[in-house]
Amino acid sequence: MLNRFIYVLLLSVNISFANVIIPAQFSDHMVLQQNDDVKFWGWANPNEEVFIQPSWTSEIYKTKANNQALWELKIKTPDAGGPYIIKINGYNEIILKDVLIGEVWLCSGQSNMEMSAAWGIKNGDEAIKNASHPTIRFFTVPKTSAISPQNNLHGNWDVCSPETMKNSSAIAYYFAQRLQEDLKDVPIGLMVSAWGGTPAEIWMPEEVIEENKILKEAANNLKPTEWGPTKPARAYNAMIHPLVGYEIAGVLWYQGESNVGASNYDKTLEALIKSWRAKWENDFPFYYVQIAPYDYGKDHFGGVEIRDAQRKVLDKVSKSGMVVICDVSPTNDIHPKDKKPVGVRLANLALADYYKTYFKEVNGPLFKGVSIKKKNVVVHFDNAEGLYLTNKNTSLFEIAGEDKIFYTAKVKLKKNEITISSKRVKAPKFVRYAWGNTSVSNLFNKVNLPASSFTTEY
Template sequence: MKKNSHFLILLLFVFLHASANVTLPTIFSDGMVLQRNANAKIWGWADPGEAITILTGWNGKEYKVTPNNQAYWSVEVMTPEAGGPFGITIKGYNEIQLKNILIGEVWICSGQSNMEMNAGWGIANGDAEVAKANYPDIHFFTVSKRASDSPQQDFPGSWTVCTPESMKRFSAVGYYFALRLREDLKGVPIGLISSNWGGTPAEIWMSEKTIAQNSVVQQAAAALKPSQWGPTEPGRAYNAMIHPLIGYRIAGVLWYQGESNIGSAVYDQTLGALINSWRNSWGYNFPFYYVQIAPYRYGEDHPGGAIIRDAQRKVQNTIPNTGMVVTSDISTIDDIHPKDKKTVGTRLANLALVDWYKTNNATVNGPLFKSTTVRNGKLYVAFNHAQGLYFKNKKTSLFEIAGTDGQFYPALAKIVGNEIALSAIKVPNPVHVRYAWKNTDQADLFNAAGLPASTFQSE
């Protein structure tokens, strides 16, 4: 009996000692990338009242913090311009040494399978790109698929350096985004956090509280049907795959999703709510760049794909510091997973370089619907980013116009300066216009930068 009691005391001692150790979320691990020129938050858990010291290797500065009564602690450390590798030492009852830390630009890559899609899936020129993917200044973190009905504090994962092996399993869009970014930013490390789940609707990627506060989005969420590909209940992926990241300083977000919301008439409000949800969670209005879904055979008895594309177009007009890339010129209508991910990632990076980093002033948007006017029985359509308009095949059949009755007819289209003049015999008094309004319509209107016009319908 005495021997057993000694054994129990020993177990208790070991347990108490172990529970006192400082622990960190997995996002804080060897190889992580911290956002440059920022007050980067670092947090973890330890015994309440335990004295913890954080030593940052780039400047030798010490930060001291004490966990609260929930065993949680956090501290903000000032990061330098860019560089590395550096180390961070965290001391409590135990000591953690984090190595190979880079200081640079951190972006979250999220959405469904087109963002998740990697070179191993068979992207265009994937094998050639894999072979040369040795970039020590690009680091990846992949969040595992998981769902939860309550917000989580951590998830499994680790940072990896970009090598042919790691790149082959990472988001191809994210990878090409990083490649283009490093060209202009010259020597600044890039950290990418991939959190994706194929076949999932947007509603699972925002908090349940956000949905509950918006009756329109709430109704859309209630209409979702169960799926074999993943959860459809509100907040499930947000709780498990986004919430543990909140507070980790980022430059911005890349988003590629929408195919699983086909059928929604309010996707613009859904996506807008998601963007605001994330920004409110992080506490600042980071740039949010997203990909317009590509044409695909969703069914010819409805324009569901076109409606989502138009909804995505509207978001950049209503939510500040957002941007959209159009993909209807680089895809085939029989593949919901377009293989050309390089153009997508490059266009996203070009948006960031012009709008956020301001390293150049190139045109990075295709023609975007602006307004209409009626002159001499013709409907004239004006666009933003309309310099040098041209039709790919000299003419187009993608414009339709309607009168007050809302009945659309194919229109004869002619480029007049930076506008499109539209007319139809059956519509003597045109009021409305739409462009590329079939699910499979591929853009044929471009500007001088060679960028395609977005699907649109006038109000």
């Protein structure tokens, strides 16, 4: 009886004095968003008081766990800097060490975002050797899936060193490195949650797809693969949802190859962006990479249709941006090895659009519209200053009449304006450019950035 009484007493003590628990992303070496009210949360015994004291202030933040054993509170962060420590106390004490305050970016998508220097990227050995950047930190989410939203995940923050950079996202690394050139070594936190070979549908909440007929039909057409899940929300539930609420500056996205063949990718990507912003309750910038030209097959336009869908999202979603990389990507490799210009172009976009510290043009020529003048068509572009063709003997412009039969067009370029025509099209109505899965743009602007492919057919 005595032994039984002691057992019950110990059990009741454990229940009454449960340890405070925090999600994996709150750990040593983490980066918190600067000048923000960042949310901390975790679990504790119902009604247990939780105290948080950051070393950058004398203020002590206090809250209580609710009847679901969940607690949360917001803490004001200072300007970029550190390192700091953060003490979290309930019935136990957690001390987070080497915490930096800076800029946090979520980097997601499929294999080209996941791809590290260890995969054999261009100039990778040199990059690894020089990758000692203690104020760049990686939080890499392991590949996991779930049928319902999860509240925690595995992972830890790593300080950027040759050893850690080697197996972390190369694009994210080059992005951070370029940001620090302009932001004067502000700490950069990179939360990398990516999975090669995955379609966009697995990266958004299931209800978003279920409530949209077009998205649901597209999701139902996805075929199982050996590389990862294809059912809606499987990666979102396990690899994104647990991060929701962790304050971020914005999102980098590189995905689309696994949706080649889809006819409504623009609607899918638009829905994904809006759903993430809704979950975070934050209209953060969302910058993405247009997929590179690649030979997906000569009997369809699946690859270039995804590129055009990505282009269309720019007009549908505010605070979005796209980088075109066809000039640094061979058409025979779905995993282009030259990752530095991709990361740099994303960073330049962020520096110009979000941080307002970079004042050069960061976008290639983007299709704006056409003016039809009898047999001639004038094609208008944004970001067209200094427009030039790298090969004047090869035309990637095509025009068609009402019958939508396209013919290669003759091109005249004068004063940043392009006029096209074809003797075979007497009444032009439709125009397209670089319209092929492997078509590589030969039209650039003054900052040597390529034009995106486009069509007016749809």
